[in-house]
Amino acid sequence: MNKLLEVEGLKTEFKRAGGNVMAVAGLDFHINSGEVLGLVGESGCGKSVTSLSIMRLLKGTPGQNAGGHVKFEGKDLLRLSENEMRKVRGKELAMIFQEPMTSLNPVLRIGKQIEEPIRLHLGFNKAKAREHAVHMLQLVGIPRASEVMNDYPHQLSGGMRQRVMIAMAMSCHPKLLIADEPTTALDVTIQAQILDLMKRLKEERSMGMLLITHDLGVVAEMCDRVVVMYAGRVVEEAPVKELFANPQHPYTQGLIRSVPKLRQKVKRLESIPGNVPDLSHMPQGCKFAPRCAHVMPECMTTEPELLAVGGEGRKSRCWLTQQSEQKGGSAV
Amino acid sequence: MSTPLIEVKGLQKSFLVNKGWFGKHKYLRAVDGISFSIGKGETFSLVGESGCGKSTTGRLVTRLLTPNEGEVWFNGQNITQLSDNQMRPIRKEMQMVFQDPYASLNPRMKVKDLVAEPLLIHTKLSQGERDKLASELLEVVGLNSFHAERYAHEFSGGQRQRIGIARALSVRPSLIVADEPVSALDVSIQSQVLNLLQDLQEEYGLTYLFISHDLSVVEHISDRIGVMYLGALVETASKEELYERPLHPYTQALLSSVPVADPSLTRERIILKGDLPSPVDPPTGCRFHTRCPSCMEVCKTKAPKFLEVEPDRHVACHLYDEEIMSGRQA
Amino acid sequence: MSQQSTAAANSSQGSGQQPAAPAKRKSATAEFLRKFSKQKVSLVAGIFIILLVLVAIFGPYITPYDPSAPDYDALLAGPSAKHWAGTDEYGRDILSRLIEGTRLSLAVSLSAVLIAAFFGTILGLLSGYYGKWLDRLIMRGSDVMFSFPDILLAIGIVAILGPGLTNVVIAVAVFGIPSFARMIRSVTLSAKETLFVEAARSMGAKDRRIIWRHIFPETLPSVIVNVTMKIGGAILAASSLSFLGMGAKPTEPDWGAMLSMGRDYLSIAPHVVYFPGLIIFLTVLAFNLVGDGLQDALDPKMKN
Numbered sequence: 001m002n003k004l005l006e007v008e009g010l011k012t013e014f015k016r017a018g019g020n021v022m023a024v025a026g027l028d029f030h031i032n033s034g035e036v037l038g039l040v041g042e043s044g045c046g047k048s049v050t051s052l053s054i055m056r057l058l059k060g061t062p063g064q065n066a067g068g069h070v071k072f073e074g075k076d077l078l079r080l081s082e083n084e085m086r087k088v089r090g091k092e093l094a095m096i097f098q099e100p101m102t103s104l105n106p107v108l109r110i111g112k113q114i115e116e117p118i119r120l121h122l123g124f125n126k127a128k129a130r131e132h133a134v135h136m137l138q139l140v141g142i143p144r145a146s147e148v149m150n151d152y153p154h155q156l157s158g159g160m161r162q163r164v165m166i167a168m169a170m171s172c173h174p175k176l177l178i179a180d181e182p183t184t185a186l187d188v189t190i191q192a193q194i195l196d197l198m199k200r201l202k203e204e205r206s207m208g209m210l211l212i213t214h215d216l217g218v219v220a221e222m223c224d225r226v227v228v229m230y231a232g233r234v235v236e237e238a239p240v241k242e243l244f245a246n247p248q249h250p251y252t253q254g255l256i257r258s259v260p261k262l263r264q265k266v267k268r269l270e271s272i273p274g275n276v277p278d279l280s281h282m283p284q285g286c287k288f289a290p291r292c293a294h295v296m297p298e299c300m301t302t303e304p305e306l307l308a309v310g311g312e313g314r315k316s317r318c319w320l321t322q323q324s325e326q327k328g329g330s331a332v
Numbered sequence: 333m334s335t336p337l338i339e340v341k342g343l344q345k346s347f348l349v350n351k352g353w354f355g356k357h358k359y360l361r362a363v364d365g366i367s368f369s370i371g372k373g374e375t376f377s378l379v380g381e382s383g384c385g386k387s388t389t390g391r392l393v394t395r396l397l398t399p400n401e402g403e404v405w406f407n408g409q410n411i412t413q414l415s416d417n418q419m420r421p422i423r424k425e426m427q428m429v430f431q432d433p434y435a436s437l438n439p440r441m442k443v444k445d446l447v448a449e450p451l452l453i454h455t456k457l458s459q460g461e462r463d464k465l466a467s468e469l470l471e472v473v474g475l476n477s478f479h480a481e482r483y484a485h486e487f488s489g490g491q492r493q494r495i496g497i498a499r500a501l502s503v504r505p506s507l508i509v510a511d512e513p514v515s516a517l518d519v520s521i522q523s524q525v526l527n528l529l530q531d532l533q534e535e536y537g538l539t540y541l542f543i544s545h546d547l548s549v550v551e552h553i554s555d556r557i558g559v560m561y562l563g564a565l566v567e568t569a570s571k572e573e574l575y576e577r578p579l580h581p582y583t584q585a586l587l588s589s590v591p592v593a594d595p596s597l598t599r600e601r602i603i604l605k606g607d608l609p610s611p612v613d614p615p616t617g618c619r620f621h622t623r624c625p626s627c628m629e630v631c632k633t634k635a636p637k638f639l640e641v642e643p644d645r646h647v648a649c650h651l652y653d654e655e656i657m658s659g660r661q662a
Numbered sequence: 663m664s665q666q667s668t669a670a671a672n673s674s675q676g677s678g679q680q681p682a683a684p685a686k687r688k689s690a691t692a693e694f695l696r697k698f699s700k701q702k703v704s705l706v707a708g709i710f711i712i713l714l715v716l717v718a719i720f721g722p723y724i725t726p727y728d729p730s731a732p733d734y735d736a737l738l739a740g741p742s743a744k745h746w747a748g749t750d751e752y753g754r755d756i757l758s759r760l761i762e763g764t765r766l767s768l769a770v771s772l773s774a775v776l777i778a779a780f781f782g783t784i785l786g787l788l789s790g791y792y793g794k795w796l797d798r799l800i801m802r803g804s805d806v807m808f809s810f811p812d813i814l815l816a817i818g819i820v821a822i823l824g825p826g827l828t829n830v831v832i833a834v835a836v837f838g839i840p841s842f843a844r845m846i847r848s849v850t851l852s853a854k855e856t857l858f859v860e861a862a863r864s865m866g867a868k869d870r871r872i873i874w875r876h877i878f879p880e881t882l883p884s885v886i887v888n889v890t891m892k893i894g895g896a897i898l899a900a901s902s903l904s905f906l907g908m909g910a911k912p913t914e915p916d917w918g919a920m921l922s923m924g925r926d927y928l929s930i931a932p933h934v935v936y937f938p939g940l941i942i943f944l945t946v947l948a949f950n951l952v953g954d955g956l957q958d959a960l961d962p963k964m965k966n
Binding site: 394396416419420423424427428430432435436437438439440441449450453454496499509 | 856857858860861862863864865866867868869871875876879
Binding site: 042159160187192195219220240256258260261269271272 | 381382488490491518519520521522523524526527530545547548549551552575585586587588589590591592593594595596597601603604607608623
């Protein structure tokens with residue numbers, strides 16, 4: 001399989017009054033074409049910053065790039081000029097956000113907003129762009145598509161707006177779709193509709209997808225592979241089934257166990273003690289050590305590397321898993 | 333069941349949303365004729381999607397809002413029409429925990445004053461006694477007594493929710509109405525707070541009215557559950573019954589829509605068509621008929637009754653109404 | 663309660679042992695000072711006001727001459743090394759009179775604005791919190807007062823009560839009340855909707871406690887900003903009334919009265935008018951600039 005997107009040592013820092021802090025501290029992962037990679041983590045782990053860094057949309061946020069490479073089909077996005085980047089963004093690389101209302105212009109009709117990127121990137125004339133836009137709206141399951149073209153964003157429901165966003169994102173046949181919490185603001189029955197739609201579109205168009213979410217349920221249903229983030233780092237990477245069946249990193253284990261699952265029937269939930277560390281007060285060694293049940297002396301002093309452990313395509317950033325690996329034993 | 337702690341009968345609440353032209357007023361029927369009861373020591377959950385009226389119901393039960401119609405009984409007393417002054421001693425018995433732990437704590441007050449505020453209102457304890465109780469309460473909810481001198485903004489979301497719970501607990505209420513208490517929290521923190529709520533229930537014999545949109549959380553914490561759709565209860569049942577064998581088509585769809593954190597599981601999923609209708613202009617007949625996969629002709633015109641189809645199990649659906657179904661077959 | 667702590671031990675699993683997230687903000691005062699000092703113009707204006715206040719307090723000790731002692735050898739003398747700001751028609755030293763007048767002008771305007779703030783805030787809180795007929799009564803009342811030009815209303819009040827500085831204070835205060843009431847009402851309306859106010863209601867807190875403990879602190883920044891903004895206007899209004907001969911007696915060194923007295927000599931000795939005019943202008947400007955700065959510094963939405 002060829003790698004569609006390769007992120008190497010990506011670093012993003014936040015400007016703060018008392019000195020800059022690392023929001024994303026050296027991220028490595030890749031996405032194969034036609035595959036859905038889940039980027040999972042709790043709020044503040046840097047997953048949204050990662051997506052903005054890849055899209056080079058950090059302007060207007062406190063963040064700025066501080067190194068690394070983002071190779072999209074071999075070319076490094078971080079080295080492109082603003083003009084070259086604009087040609088990639090929206091055409092080959094598209095993005096949808098949690099709250100569609102913030103990325104739709106409230107004073108422009110839906111039709112105009114979808115047509116614009118089509119005309120820009122595909123060079124269609126007005127009539128053809130309109131035809132294509134209506135087609136896209138139909139594709140994402142919007143009833144009365146040609147009427148919706150004349151509506152303003154506020155006239156649509158949350159689910160409809162997210163469909164419009166998806167139609168916009170898909171209109172230029174992107175090779176990679178970055179979806180940042182695309183269903184978090186939606187009700188469950190609407191979420192089911194949107195996830196279903198995204199799955200269908202991804203299969204029809206064999207498009208790669210980076211799905212950013214905090215919801216392990218969504219991950220389990222949508223993703224092929226998963227990258228778990230904690231405190232701006234990747235702590236674990238694994239194919240989805242193996243991640244859930246046999247999580248390696250203590251953080252992933254805790255995360256999976258602390259989510260109440262339908263029909264699971266446990267008396268008590270397990271939980272991870274404590275809180276996510278503050279970016280400006282990071283622990284010295286492993287960033288998860290203060291909350292970890294298996295903490296060892298070396299965890300407090302030295303941060304482990306993200307190394308291959310226990311099986312094909314699996315990585316973990318943990319002294320414990322790496323030790324048991326060396327001993328030749330299987331995973332914890 | 334002995335006397336229920338809470339009994340709600342035919343509760344209805346409308347809000348004026350639009351003073352239309354020419355005196356045409358538009359009303360939003362947030363809650364439309366719902367009935368349920370909660371036994372002592374029980375956890376009853378209201379679950380539903382946004383705009384289904386579950387939060388309004390919570391505020392009607394605690395009488396932050398007064399219903400247009402229907403009755404609320406607390407501990408055998410009808411509290412529907414009580415004045416603020418008459419309600420005050422009852423409020424000592426029913427405290428609330430709110431969804432947003434950032435907004436529900438006054439940013440200008442110290443934690444000890446936040447936690448002790450109900451004590452100040454309902455008891456004659458001195459400042460010193462209140463401070464002492466507040467630090468004890470902080471320990472009970474898993475914080476430290478030295479946190480008492482700080483302000484809420486110095487705490488994380490989960491810790492703030494613990495402060496909110498300590499505050500609700502301070503006057504030893506019998507009922508706690510928890511409105512989405514964990515939905516603003518990260519998953520790893522969510523389970524801490526859910527466990528705390530369960531422990532406190534055991535320890536103090538609390539009764540919970542738990543309001544949530546998250547079906548997994550609701551299954552974990554509840555004894556009985558009411559499912560709401562567009563202002564009405566469509567089904568009430570014990571947790572086991574509801575999750576094993578949902579009766580109402582909406583409950584079935586809702587349960588099948590929840591993404592499950594287990595990739596080895598493959599399920600048949602019911603995907604509902606269309607959007608939630610507006611509660612200002614709800615569909616005629618059964619409110620769910622516009623999206624229902626098993627909609628019949630009668631559903632479009634006639635609203636279903638909320639029938640007790642099995643002991644302690646109510647459903648509002650024509651499919652389970654023998655009169656209607658036998659009429660159809662005839 | 664000792665046995666109850668078991669619940670904590672079970673469910674917290676150590677979260678209690680974690681120190682609270684480090685304070686993201688320093689103390690509110692430090693934060694306020696940091697933000698305010700970033701606004702250079704307001705800072706300069708603030709320093710000017712502090713100087714004015716010092717002059718008001720120590721005025722009698724720093725006047726070069728007795729402000730009411732005439733010097734018949736130097737009537738309407740222009741600025742010179744002897745009299746920096748010249749003398750008036752009785753030969754009184756204008757600089758000394760301005761210094762002496764600072765105390766009077768600041769006292770009049772400040773007390774008028776504080777009285778207006780006091781009553782306006784109470785009316786605004788009641789109006790916003792209780793709504794309904796009380797709100798309509800208070801708001802229609804303030805509409806009526808708004809419909810008069812400010813100074814006309816004040817003139818009317820002084821005309822009824824008779825001239826004198828106390829009555830000027832009352833007049834200026836009365837026409838300041840509606841604007842305070844309106845502003846506090848709108849802040850109250852939004853504070854009433856906050857979740858922590860609803861939480862207080864759910865606890866069974868009485869209205870009085872909700873208003874004073876939960877809503878009033880929310881309105882305080884607006885009150886402070888508005889007081890500063892209004893002082894400028896009050897100085898002008900008080901000066902205008904004195905100028906019209908309805909306020910300070912001619913012997914009293916009030917800035918407005920000095921301006922009024924000086925206008926007869928505008929053509930032959932313009933300095934008699936220039937200096938009081940300049941000081942009124944600078945003071946009003948300074949208070950308004952400080953008000954602007956406070957507004958930005960106290961606004962939680964303005965982060966940097």
